[in-house]
Amino acid sequence: MSQNAPVTVTVTGAAGQIGYALLFRIASGQMLGADTPVRLRLLEIPQGVKAAEGTAMELDDCAFPLLESIDIADDPRVGFEGANVALLVGARPRTKGMERGDLLEANGGIFKPQGEAINAVAAQDIRVLVVGNPANTNALIAASHAPDVPTERFTAMTRLDHNRALSQLASKTGASVKDIEKLTIWGNHSATQYPDVFHASVAGKPVTELVDEAWLSDTFIPTVAKRGAAIIEARGASSAASAANAAVDHVHDWVLGTPQGAWTSAAIVSDGSYGVPEGLISSFPVTSTGGRWEIVQGLEVNDFSRQRIDASVAELVEERDAVQGLGLI
Numbered sequence: 001m002s003q004n005a006p007v008t009v010t011v012t013g014a015a016g017q018i019g020y021a022l023l024f025r026i027a028s029g030q031m032l033g034a035d036t037p038v039r040l041r042l043l044e045i046p047q048g049v050k051a052a053e054g055t056a057m058e059l060d061d062c063a064f065p066l067l068e069s070i071d072i073a074d075d076p077r078v079g080f081e082g083a084n085v086a087l088l089v090g091a092r093p094r095t096k097g098m099e100r101g102d103l104l105e106a107n108g109g110i111f112k113p114q115g116e117a118i119n120a121v122a123a124q125d126i127r128v129l130v131v132g133n134p135a136n137t138n139a140l141i142a143a144s145h146a147p148d149v150p151t152e153r154f155t156a157m158t159r160l161d162h163n164r165a166l167s168q169l170a171s172k173t174g175a176s177v178k179d180i181e182k183l184t185i186w187g188n189h190s191a192t193q194y195p196d197v198f199h200a201s202v203a204g205k206p207v208t209e210l211v212d213e214a215w216l217s218d219t220f221i222p223t224v225a226k227r228g229a230a231i232i233e234a235r236g237a238s239s240a241a242s243a244a245n246a247a248v249d250h251v252h253d254w255v256l257g258t259p260q261g262a263w264t265s266a267a268i269v270s271d272g273s274y275g276v277p278e279g280l281i282s283s284f285p286v287t288s289t290g291g292r293w294e295i296v297q298g299l300e301v302n303d304f305s306r307q308r309i310d311a312s313v314a315e316l317v318e319e320r321d322a323v324q325g326l327g328l329i
């Protein structure tokens with residue numbers, strides 16, 4: 001098989017839980033395809049470098065044919081050098097007693113210099129996925145410090161929410177996830193997100209004929225929106241393998257395209273579609289062709305959906321205003 005040019009992929013927070021689940025899948029070719037060699041760059045804070053070295057040893061021991069090199073850095077200007085794809089996973093978690101503003105400020109201290117470094121040293125075609133929370137606003141911070149990179153190349157992850165919604169709907173209807181189409185996550189990757197089934201079908205049948213509104217509002221929406229918290233409660237740690245899987249799905253579809261006629265969900269910069277203020281990084285129904293996400297246009301938004309989209313978008317506006325107030329964007 002002929003091979004494509006190697007792709008440089010930078011993963012921040014490489015020594016963390018998601019990093020440990022993610023790197024092996026990237027190196028095995030599941031993210032960029034079986035014909036694309038990968039050069040990995042692992043970015044950590046100094047305290048994380050030793051553990052990242054351990055992960056690199058294990059990556060070596062897998063003898064992945066597509067893995068051309070592994071470099072480890074604790075300086076963003078080194079870690080993002082020549083990166084074509086950057087997965088920004090490392091973030092400051094909320095700890096006891098920390099207010100929302102403190103969390104945004106602490107993450108500003110990470111995503112501002114990372115945005116600047118991406119602007120300075122990444123490849124021309126850099127594509128960024130922010131996973132570290134609060135993902136949408138961290139993406140906004142990074143993007144605002146990378147003026148030479150088109151904002152559309154900064155995205156945040158809601159694919160895990162999308163996959164969770166698929167799975168909940170499959171379980172309710174007794175169908176397979178592969179039979180479900182046109183489901184959407186709108187808004188913020190937070191408990192205000194809105195998983196929307198009003199355009200979705202299961203094996204060709206409209207979902208609205210299969211479930212009632214009470215199930216949607218009392219069970220489906222809260223289960224999907226609070227799934228992250230439920231995982232933390234059960235596992236004692238936040239989702240890692242499923243988050244890594246969603247990151248692989250997001251970048252795979254972004255680079256290689258979404259299947260004909262299908263859409264998925266990703267948080268991308270708003271062009272004002274569906275009343276979401278321009279410039280916010282919000283989740284939408286999206287397709288990807290030629291390496292570009294596009295918002296699915298022309299969907300009817302009923303009152304049930306409108307209220308919920310507006311509530312999540314209002315939270316994004318609040319977060320944006322807070323980081324603006326802190327001078328982070």
Ligand SMILES: NC(=O)c1ccc[n+]([C@@H]2O[C@H](COP(=O)([O-])OP(=O)(O)OC[C@H]3O[C@@H](n4cnc5c(N)ncnc54)[C@H](O)[C@@H]3O)[C@@H](O)[C@H]2O)c1
Nearest residue numbers: 013015016017018043044045048090091131132133160243
């Ligand atoms: N968007 C989503 O769907 C989603 C899902 C799950 C988790 N998350 C978020 O992903 C993030 C990572 O989760 P995790 O479980 O891997 O956490 P973790 O604590 O296991 O790992 C985080 C790693 O990031 C590193 N790090 C911190 N600051 C860094 C910096 N400035 N540069 C490089 N590395 C840095 C830490 O040293 C650590 O190794 C968290 O913010 C979590 O809330 C998002």
Ligand SMILES: O=C(O)C[C@H](O)C(=O)O
Nearest residue numbers: 133227228229231238239
């Ligand atoms: O890390 C978290 O707070 C939860 C995570 O974003 C998730 O959705 O699983």
